[in-house]
Amino acid sequence: MPNDTDRPTVLITGSSGFLGQAIAGGLKDRYHVIGLDVAAPKGSSDRLETIEIDLTSDDSVGWAVAEVGKRSGGRVASVIHLAAYYDTTGKDDPKYDAVNVQGTRRLLTALKGLETEQFIFSSTLLVHAPSPQKGVRINEDSPLEPAWAYPRSKAETEAVIAKEHGQINTVILRLAGVYDEDCRAAFIAQQIARIFERLPTAYLFTGDLAAGQPYLHKDDLVDAFVRSVDRRAELPAESVMLIGEEETLSYGEMQKRIGRLLHGEDWRTFVLPKGLAKTGSWMQTEVLDQESDIKPWMIENSDDHVEIDISRARNLIGWEPKHSLSRTLPEMIRRLKQDPTDWYEKNKLEPSVVAASEPEIEQAKRRLDAPLERSSSQVEAAVERQRLRTLWAPMVNVALGLWLVASPMTLGLFDPVVAAPPPALGHEIAAADIRNARLGISEIVSGLLVVVFALLGMYRRWTWAQWITAALGVWVMLAPLVFWTTSAAAYSIDTLAGLLIPVFAVMIPPTPGISRRALAADDDRPLGWSYSPSAFTQRIPIVALAFVGLFVSRYLAAYQMGHIDSLWDPFFGPGGASVRNGSEAVVTSWVSKGFPIADAGFGAFAYGLDILAGAIGDRRRWRTMPWMVLLFGLLIIPLGVVSVSFIIIQPPLIGALCTLCIVQAAVTVVLIPYSIDEVLAAVQYLWRATKAGEPFWRTFWMGGPALSENQSPEPDLDRPASEFIKEFLTSGVNFPWTLVTSVFLGAALMATPLIFGSSPPLYYSDHVVGCLVIMIAVTAMAEVARPVRFLNGALGAWVAASPFVLSGGGAVANFADAGLGLALIALSLPRGTRSEEHYGGWDRAIV
Structure with a gap:
C-alpha cells in the first residue's frame, strides 16, 4: 500500500458522523483521507486522522486548513463538505447561518490558500419545490423553493459556493433522505416506531396519503461521493446533481407495508384536517408541555410529493442506485423485531420504551433458559457464608424474647390498678387490671415463642422460622393497643421490641425465603429503567419520614389511651367539644371512638410497618421481594388516602381541626410519590417475568432472576451526601x-x-x-x-x-x-x- 503522501488527499468535514465515517471507508483504499470535525470520532479509528475545527471561528478554520496543508503537501484533491447544523423544529436558528452559510464561506476562503481541485457540497432535495403533480419528476433545473429553515440554509449556502469558489471546481449533490438496513432515517424510524408501539398517532396523518418522498441508501450515497471524487477531472467546473431513488413510496403505502411486516395487517390510516392537527400539536407542546415529533412545518408540508429525475447523475458520474427502500424495508423491520432496544438506540429513539416489548421478553426468556450469572451452588455457598457470619442476630432476638418474658413483672402489669376509661374509648372493655394482665400474659407467651423460633431459625433448613419470629414481633407492637393497656412503659417497650425483633429476624442478611435464582445476578435496575427504585438512597429518607409519622401518632395515641393528660395544639380550638383544643377534640371524637382500638395508635402501628417494610431488602428487592414492595405500597398509599380523608371530615363532621393530624397527613402524603415508582417496578417485573416463563406465585413470594442483560450495579450509600440528597429529591420525583x-x-x-x-x-x-x-x-x-x-x-x-x-x-x-x-x-x-x-x-x- 502506498504511503499517505503518495495518494491524493481528500478532506471530509463532519467526518466523525455516521455518513462521514461511511464515505471515509469508501475512499480510504485509494486516497489519503483527513477528517475535519469538532471532535475526533468516538472509539478507535484506524482509518481516519481527524483535525478539530470550529466552522464558526475564522482562527479555527484557518489553523485547521493550514494543518491540512502540512499533512498533504499543500495539495487537496477534493473536499467533501458534510458538516452542517440541523434540527427538526423548523424554526430559524442563528446556527443555520453561522455554521451552514458563513462556515462554508470561511472554509472556501481558507481552501484558496491550498491547491484544491474540487469542493463537493452535501445539499438536500428539500431546496426544491415539490413535484407539480404526481408522475412529474423534478430535476436540477426545477424551481428552488425551500419550505423551512434547514433547506433555506442549504439553498443560501449553494449561492455562497457559486459566488465564492473561485478556481475550485464545485459539485453540489442534492441528497434524498438517507437510510440503511438499521433505518437511521429519522422520519421513517419515527413512522415505524409509532406503528410498532401502536400509538394513537400511528393511525393518523394530516396530508395526502398518496404523497411521498424519495430516499437514498447509505451505500449508494457513498458510491455517489466516491464517483464524484474519482471523476473530478472530467466534471464541469460547476456541477449540480440530484442523488436519490427514482422510486417514491407514498406515506399510505409505507403505512401498509410497515403494518404488514410488524403486525401482519394492513395498517389503517385516517386523514385529519390540517387545522385540527395543528391545534393538537399546539395543545401537546404549548398547553400540555410535551415534546412532539410532529412539528407544525411537517403538517404544513404533508401534501408535498416529490419524484426525481437522476439522468444527470447517470450521465456525469455513471451513478445509479443499487438499493431501494421497498426492498430494504423488510430487513429494517427484521432487525427491529430481533432487537428493539438496539434498533431504537441506533435511531436515536428512547430504548426504554420498548424494553418490555415482545421481542425483548423473548430475548429475556432465552437468557433465563441459559445458565445464569452464578450457579445455584455458588449462590448457596455465598448465602451460607453470610448466614454463618450473622448467627448473632437470632441470639439478639433470644435476648429480646427473654426481656419480654420478664417485662410484665418489672412493669407491674399483674398489679392491681384503678384507672379512668381511656379518653378515646367508644365501647365497653374489661377493667384496667384485667387488660394489663392480658397484656402481661401476651408478653410472656410472645417472648417464649420468640426465643423458640429464633433458635429454630438458626438451623440452615429451618430459616422459615425467622418469618414466624418477625410476625411475633409485629404482634408485640400491636398488643398494647388491642388490650388498651394503662401502662405507658409497656406500650413504649413493646413498640420498641416489636420493631427490633423483625429487624434481627429477617432484615439482617441473608433474608430468608428468597430464591437462589433471584440472587444469581447483581442486576439492580428494572428492564428499561435508568435507576434502581429500591436503592437505599430512595428508601432511607422514606423511612426517616415514617419515623416522624410514628412519633406524632404515638403522642396522639398516648392521649387516647390515657397515658398523658393533654395534647399540644398551637392553632385550633376545640369547637363545641369540652376539651382544651382541636387536637384533643378530634382524637376523642365519635369518629375515633368508633374504632375498636385507638386509631392514632393504629396509625403508629402502620408507620412501624412502613419502617420495617421500607428498610428490608437490598437494591434488587423490586425483583427479589415483590410481595414486600407491594405490601410497602399498600401500607403507604392507602394510609395516605385514609390520613387525608380524616382531615377532610374534621370540619364538617367533627367541627374541629387537629394540627398534629395535619402534620401526620402531610408526612403520609409526601411518602406517596417517593414510593410509587418502586411499586410500579415490582408490578412490571411480575408481569414480564411471567411472560418470560417464570411461575407467577413463586416469583411473587420468592423473587425471580434478572430479565435484563448484565449490568454493573451503581454505587448506593458509598458516595457524598450531596449526591445522596440530590438523587432522593430528583430520581423519579420532581417539582414542576x-x-x-x-x-x-x-x-x-x-x-x-x-x-x-x-x-x-x-x-x-x-x-x-x-x-x-x-x-x-x-x-x-x-x-x-x-x-x-x-x-x-x-x-x-x-x-x-x-x-x-x-x-x-x-x-x-x-x-x-x-x-x-x-x-x-x-x-x-x-x-x-x-x-x-x-x-x-x-x-x-x-x-
Whole structure:
C-alpha cells in the first residue's frame, strides 16, 4: 500500500458522523483521507486522522486548513463538505447561518490558500419545490423553493459556493433522505416506531396519503461521493446533481407495508384536517408541555410529493442506485423485531420504551433458559457464608424474647390498678387490671415463642422460622393497643421490641425465603429503567419520614389511651367539644371512638410497618421481594388516602381541626410519590417475568432472576451526601411549578374562611377539595403518576362552579372560588418538568 503522501488527499468535514465515517471507508483504499470535525470520532479509528475545527471561528478554520496543508503537501484533491447544523423544529436558528452559510464561506476562503481541485457540497432535495403533480419528476433545473429553515440554509449556502469558489471546481449533490438496513432515517424510524408501539398517532396523518418522498441508501450515497471524487477531472467546473431513488413510496403505502411486516395487517390510516392537527400539536407542546415529533412545518408540508429525475447523475458520474427502500424495508423491520432496544438506540429513539416489548421478553426468556450469572451452588455457598457470619442476630432476638418474658413483672402489669376509661374509648372493655394482665400474659407467651423460633431459625433448613419470629414481633407492637393497656412503659417497650425483633429476624442478611435464582445476578435496575427504585438512597429518607409519622401518632395515641393528660395544639380550638383544643377534640371524637382500638395508635402501628417494610431488602428487592414492595405500597398509599380523608371530615363532621393530624397527613402524603415508582417496578417485573416463563406465585413470594442483560450495579450509600440528597429529591420525583402552585391553591381553599370569609356549606366544599388537590398534586410529582394531575382539572371545575350551587360565600369568596377553580384547571394541563429518567415502557404514560 502506498504511503499517505503518495495518494491524493481528500478532506471530509463532519467526518466523525455516521455518513462521514461511511464515505471515509469508501475512499480510504485509494486516497489519503483527513477528517475535519469538532471532535475526533468516538472509539478507535484506524482509518481516519481527524483535525478539530470550529466552522464558526475564522482562527479555527484557518489553523485547521493550514494543518491540512502540512499533512498533504499543500495539495487537496477534493473536499467533501458534510458538516452542517440541523434540527427538526423548523424554526430559524442563528446556527443555520453561522455554521451552514458563513462556515462554508470561511472554509472556501481558507481552501484558496491550498491547491484544491474540487469542493463537493452535501445539499438536500428539500431546496426544491415539490413535484407539480404526481408522475412529474423534478430535476436540477426545477424551481428552488425551500419550505423551512434547514433547506433555506442549504439553498443560501449553494449561492455562497457559486459566488465564492473561485478556481475550485464545485459539485453540489442534492441528497434524498438517507437510510440503511438499521433505518437511521429519522422520519421513517419515527413512522415505524409509532406503528410498532401502536400509538394513537400511528393511525393518523394530516396530508395526502398518496404523497411521498424519495430516499437514498447509505451505500449508494457513498458510491455517489466516491464517483464524484474519482471523476473530478472530467466534471464541469460547476456541477449540480440530484442523488436519490427514482422510486417514491407514498406515506399510505409505507403505512401498509410497515403494518404488514410488524403486525401482519394492513395498517389503517385516517386523514385529519390540517387545522385540527395543528391545534393538537399546539395543545401537546404549548398547553400540555410535551415534546412532539410532529412539528407544525411537517403538517404544513404533508401534501408535498416529490419524484426525481437522476439522468444527470447517470450521465456525469455513471451513478445509479443499487438499493431501494421497498426492498430494504423488510430487513429494517427484521432487525427491529430481533432487537428493539438496539434498533431504537441506533435511531436515536428512547430504548426504554420498548424494553418490555415482545421481542425483548423473548430475548429475556432465552437468557433465563441459559445458565445464569452464578450457579445455584455458588449462590448457596455465598448465602451460607453470610448466614454463618450473622448467627448473632437470632441470639439478639433470644435476648429480646427473654426481656419480654420478664417485662410484665418489672412493669407491674399483674398489679392491681384503678384507672379512668381511656379518653378515646367508644365501647365497653374489661377493667384496667384485667387488660394489663392480658397484656402481661401476651408478653410472656410472645417472648417464649420468640426465643423458640429464633433458635429454630438458626438451623440452615429451618430459616422459615425467622418469618414466624418477625410476625411475633409485629404482634408485640400491636398488643398494647388491642388490650388498651394503662401502662405507658409497656406500650413504649413493646413498640420498641416489636420493631427490633423483625429487624434481627429477617432484615439482617441473608433474608430468608428468597430464591437462589433471584440472587444469581447483581442486576439492580428494572428492564428499561435508568435507576434502581429500591436503592437505599430512595428508601432511607422514606423511612426517616415514617419515623416522624410514628412519633406524632404515638403522642396522639398516648392521649387516647390515657397515658398523658393533654395534647399540644398551637392553632385550633376545640369547637363545641369540652376539651382544651382541636387536637384533643378530634382524637376523642365519635369518629375515633368508633374504632375498636385507638386509631392514632393504629396509625403508629402502620408507620412501624412502613419502617420495617421500607428498610428490608437490598437494591434488587423490586425483583427479589415483590410481595414486600407491594405490601410497602399498600401500607403507604392507602394510609395516605385514609390520613387525608380524616382531615377532610374534621370540619364538617367533627367541627374541629387537629394540627398534629395535619402534620401526620402531610408526612403520609409526601411518602406517596417517593414510593410509587418502586411499586410500579415490582408490578412490571411480575408481569414480564411471567411472560418470560417464570411461575407467577413463586416469583411473587420468592423473587425471580434478572430479565435484563448484565449490568454493573451503581454505587448506593458509598458516595457524598450531596449526591445522596440530590438523587432522593430528583430520581423519579420532581417539582414542576404548576404542581407546587396547585399545592398552595389547595391550602388556600382549606383556609377560605380566614382569607375570603366563606362559611358552610361552601367552606366545607372548599375544605374537601383543597385536601384532595394537595394529595393529587403531591402524588403527581412522581413522574410515573404525573397523569393523575388531570383529576385536579375536574376538581377545579367544581370549585369554579360551587359558588353558583352552594351558599355560604359573599362576593369576595365567590369570586375567589371561581378564580381558584379556573387556575386549577389551567395548572392541571401542562405536564411540567420531565427528568431524564426512564421507567421501562411507562414513559409513554407520562403525559
